[in-house]
Amino acid sequence: MGASQSGRAEHEFQDLSDRTRFSLEQVNNLNKRFRQLSNNKETLSREDLASLPDLDNNPIRLQIINAFFDKRNLSQDGVGIVQEISFEEFLMVLSHFQPAAMDITEDNREKLRREKLRFLFNMHDTDGNGIITLEEYRQAVEELLSKAGTIDPDTVKAIADAAMLEVASTTRGKMEPDEFYEGITFEHFLQILKTLNIESTMHVRFRNLDTGNMRCGK
């Protein structure tokens, strides 16, 4: 509230902005939002996110919330789950959703794609062993269909099975009857989702201008 405070915050934000590729205005706006969500505390906890009314209709809300507290998304080699995150970590998770720059090189595009797909992969791979097993995939499909009324669990299983089979067929080709396909590794994941052009589709428009009122639309 004093000049020194805001000065320090400025410096911090600049630092954050450099590290996460957000612009200064975006960092500012997100900070305001962070404060709103966390009721002006320094850290954000699960309950803060879970109490958002907008998320109620989202079938995969739990997975989204978990993604924020998943250490794998917060740093390169993190493992496990945290209970609360700071603003910096909030920004790091959100930075996965930045769009690709216009003049991005091919290598960087590939890196960006891997980063984003890694985020998705981590959302599915709930036990953190680096492989999406059949059970985990089934869980994901079930969550996806959870808001759609009464779904027959057999159908869910069938869909997940078919998807798994497809991955196995495209990546492993022919398999002997006694060979076993443990699950989707990250490389396989990359392969099957190549056509989605993740680097162009997985992004959210972050506000550059100062929106005083949270509810203001585009």
Next chain:
Amino acid sequence: MPVGALSHSPRGSRGFLERGLLLLVVLVFLEGIALPLGAASSPDTSARNGAAGHGQPDDHGGKLNETHEKKAFPVLKLEYAPIRMPFEISLWVLLASLMKLGFHLIPRLSGIVPESCLLIVVGLLVGGLIKLAGEEVPPVLDSKLFFLCLLPPIILDAGYFLPIRPFIENIGTILMFAVIGTLWNAFFVGGLLYAVCQIEGTHLSQVELLPCLLFGSIISAVDPVAVLAVFEEIHINELLHILVFGESLLNDAVTVVLYHLFEEYAAAGEVTVMDTFLGVIAFLIVSLGGVAVGAIYGILAAFTSRFTSHTRVIEPLFPFVYSYMAYLSAEMFHLSGIMALIACGAVMRPYVEANISHKSHTTIKYFLKMLSSVSETLIFIFLGVATVAGPHAWNWTFVSVTVILCLVSRVIGVVGLTFIINKFRIVKLTTKDQFIVAYGGLRGAIAFSLGYLLDKDHFPLRTMFLTAIITEVFFTVFVQGMTIKPLVDLLAVKKKQEAKRSINEEIHTQFLDHLLTGIEDICGHYGHHHWKDKLNRFNKTYIKKCLISGERYNEPQLIAFYHKMEFKQAIELVESGGGVKMPASVPLQVSMQNIQPKKQPPPDADRALPQFTKSREEEIRKILRSNLQKTRQRLRSYNRHTLVADPYEDGWGDYLLKKQRMVDIEKRMTQMTNYLTVPAAPSDSPTLRRTRLTSDPSAFFTKAPPGTVPTIQVELASPQSPDSVNLVDESSKKGVSAQGPGPKSGADPTKEQGRMVNPPSAGKGETGEEKEGEGKNPALLRCLSDPGPSNEDEEDEPFLS
């Protein structure tokens, strides 16, 4: 059919061309001969009545009236006049179709020259021949004919199959190009043309500003027909395709308003600010009104299709009629008919497709494609004929300046607009993209028809305008149309991805949608995804309930997609499995057991699985193999109707019961895959293998004597049942509630025989399963409840899709 006969000719392609031309000449001369004869026997040419000697009014019966001249009873008469109109129309359509056939018999040609060019050349030839024959070339590209009959099918085809997702995602860009781009083009071309005309030495100083602007507005609109025709062959990526194509569709509103504006005031001679203001309002009304009219008719069509489950035969009619009425209603109010058609098609499609049977869906698709293809062909041929018909007033300056200006203004417009648009787009448009968008702005028959509509009195230079329009159209279609394909290859523009959508992609697309919506909510601003999500939910809770019949409205998109995919695979399997000789034993690539985690011991398996001895296995294997081989032929001759029995209401629960049992038996069967090598069809995806097993009706039809082999009496599931595939879940061990094959199948041996689903009484106890099964089978119910037009259905390709 002459062309068909030609295909047996040992000569090469030259023979085709010669004979094609010969046929052409014959047709034209036939017409040429027929015309004077028609005139002769026409009743309203009274001067010839007496001369011809028939002297009768229209009635054909040969009644003798007051004339005392008694002639012999005419055994053969030629009277062309009554059938003249339909005859000529049919001749033209026949000509167009034969030409189209002919082009595809000459493979090299269609690779180099786009079809539209060839068709225009044919039109030119036909027009030339007609002129040579001394007849007057009929005014074929009459605006009424064009706008009322030839254009709607093409636009409806485009609108019905419009890829909604990319369209909506790029709607801002498309609107910018369509509205601002067209306005820019119109004023730039019109204005500069006027300036050029004012220059001394061109002898064009009598051209006024307003006619120039009108001309500019006619010539500046990108034409959807030409774009479709050319872009269809070059297969560029979806983004560019939807940009150019969307622009060509949406600029109709601008064109309509500008055209009417300038036409009205060209007489008055000046346009005030008030008029321009009214013009802007008119534009909003024209475009939004057109869309509204289309949407209303679309909803009506969707609503109607909800009730057509009992009269499947006329089902395909409704989309066509409603769309055409939308078009006509919009035209009635001078709203944009094209936008109405697009809106109608796009709005009604998801609901209609959820309601109609698969046969109707196929019918609609093929009929639309056929109509639009014929229309397109006719349009290009008529363009050629109309060019020959003239009248022309060639003016070097005017025409060349027009062509150059159009190109220049298009390039400037696209580059300028992209610069602005890229500030708002996430996926920016590169220079290559801009080039393709600019180069793909083809003009076509709409411009010509609009020019044709001009009133001669108000626009004394109408002929010069027409000549210039035709030249511009020819230039774009020939030069740009022919060179765009090599340019696309040269610039290595990204092409369309041919791969079919896999289930993984579908799952993750949906996942991504929800994820991005969630992130937006967390970040607190309501962006794209939020509103899209809201719209989807609104759609699901309210709209779908009204417009989709039965239980289907509840079906989430993923499940619908999965059903469709399995269905398609089942169809492919049936079609391919028909005549193919099976190899003795082909190991599968990947099957469920490869995926199933080994660590889960199947506890129930021992209980449920009957203990087979080696000899029994052998017998089972032999029987299955022999039956599978036998049924290869039988599959082909399978008739949809013997399966589609009447009592779908009563026998339904029964049917489901059988299916459930089939599922159980399948589960057990696949546990035996280690031991049995059931020969697999060549298409080898594991899901396909499952579908094959389930879809083979007699595969499991074992007449094995009870006692030696445990009676595996499996159901004759129809190949069309997607749900029988869904329910097959080899890995689930739950609820295999010890239904041994013995007691159940022993109880009703009559059920499994034959293919008719007879409703015996034993279904009463299984109401629980019935209900559960019914929820699973809306797709099946829909599909099977369409008996088709008659009971003798064509057998060859029952499931063309």
